[in-house]
Amino acid sequence: MPETDNQKTYASADIVRYYEQINQLQPAEQLIFDRLSPSLPTMKVLDIGVGAGRTTQYLADRTAEYIGIDSSAEMIAACQTRFPDRSFQVCDARNMAEFASGYFDFVLFSFNGIDYVNHDDRLTILQEIHRVCKPGAIVCFSTHNLQSFEQTFKAQWSWNPIATYTNLVMLGILKVLNPGLTEAKLREMPWAIVKDESHNFRLNTYYIRPDDQIKQLVDWFENIQVYGLMGELELQSDRLANLDQWLYYCCTKKV
Numbered sequence: 518m519p520e521t522d523n524q525k526t527y528a529s530a531d532i533v534r535y536y537e538q539i540n541q542l543q544p545a546e547q548l549i550f551d552r553l554s555p556s557l558p559t560m561k562v563l564d565i566g567v568g569a570g571r572t573t574q575y576l577a578d579r580t581a582e583y584i585g586i587d588s589s590a591e592m593i594a595a596c597q598t599r600f601p602d603r604s605f606q607v608c609d610a611r612n613m614a615e616f617a618s619g620y621f622d623f624v625l626f627s628f629n630g631i632d633y634v635n636h637d638d639r640l641t642i643l644q645e646i647h648r649v650c651k652p653g654a655i656v657c658f659s660t661h662n663l664q665s666f667e668q669t670f671k672a673q674w675s676w677n678p679i680a681t682y683t684n685l686v687m688l689g690i691l692k693v694l695n696p697g698l699t700e701a702k703l704r705e706m707p708w709a710i711v712k713d714e715s716h717n718f719r720l721n722t723y724y725i726r727p728d729d730q731i732k733q734l735v736d737w738f739e740n741i742q743v744y745g746l747m748g749e750l751e752l753q754s755d756r757l758a759n760l761d762q763w764l765y766y767c768c769t770k771k772v
């Protein structure tokens with residue numbers, strides 16, 4: 518993956534400004550934080566990929582200890598300006614050696630931040646998260662849903678000519694920016710790194726099927742729950758068919 522594209526994007530002034538302006542929790546995050554609310558006051562929290570601090574205001578005052586980290590020094594500078602009394606560090610989730618093993622009660626990697634590294638590095642991040650967690654600690658992150666990208670990556674016809682036109686234009690752009698990717702190939706892939714429309718096609722983004730995301734977690738984590746964008750809990754009795762662009766996963770470190 519030309520991963521430096523992602524790092525450059527998250528370091529650029531316009532993108533930092535964008536994240537400085539978003540303050541709201543997403544519905545799934547609101548629900549997850551509400552559920553955790555009784556336990557938060559005793560929790561040591563690591564907020565990975567904290568960006569410009571969107572989630573800081575919802576966690577820092579309510580938890581026993583709060584540390585926000587991000588690989589982008591520019592994002593961390595924005596956090597420090599916004600929350601001068603809070604603790605932030607420039608740190609890449611692939612190597613969190615400065616944090617002791619078994620330290621945190623709750624690790625968050627919100628808004629798909631885990632999707633901006635290559636596949637092997639993603640596994641390294643999950644391993645690092647596992648390492649810094651106490652047994653039983655809660656891990657929560659969101660990640661792009663390949664089932665949703667599959668829908669965008671095929672021609673969709675509708676009675677509304679504007680909707681059809683918009684879809685075909687988007688499909689054309691995606692095909693140009695993702696040469697070699699076909700609908701047939703995509704159907705066979707458990708995960709894929711693609712250029713999508715976010716931040717004007719500047720990012721290379723990892724998308725994964727929900728069942729494959731669960732497979733990535735099961736060796737290290739248990740009690741895995743999957744939430745749709747609106748916070749509805751997805752039942753895992755059947756294949757997860759959700760088509761939201763990204764999904765939330767909450768789990769606990771195996772004891």
Ligand SMILES: C[S@@+](CC[C@H](N)C(=O)[O-])C[C@H]1O[C@@H](n2cnc3c(N)ncnc32)[C@H](O)[C@@H]1O
Pocket residue numbers: 527536539565566567568569570571572586587588589592608609610611626627628629630631633634
């Ligand atoms: C989509 S933004 C989300 C920012 C913030 N969590 C929010 O919700 O507003 C993703 C963030 O993850 C950070 N990030 C990406 N890869 C990272 C890594 N390997 N380690 C730490 N942070 C990373 C980026 O710099 C960026 O700030």
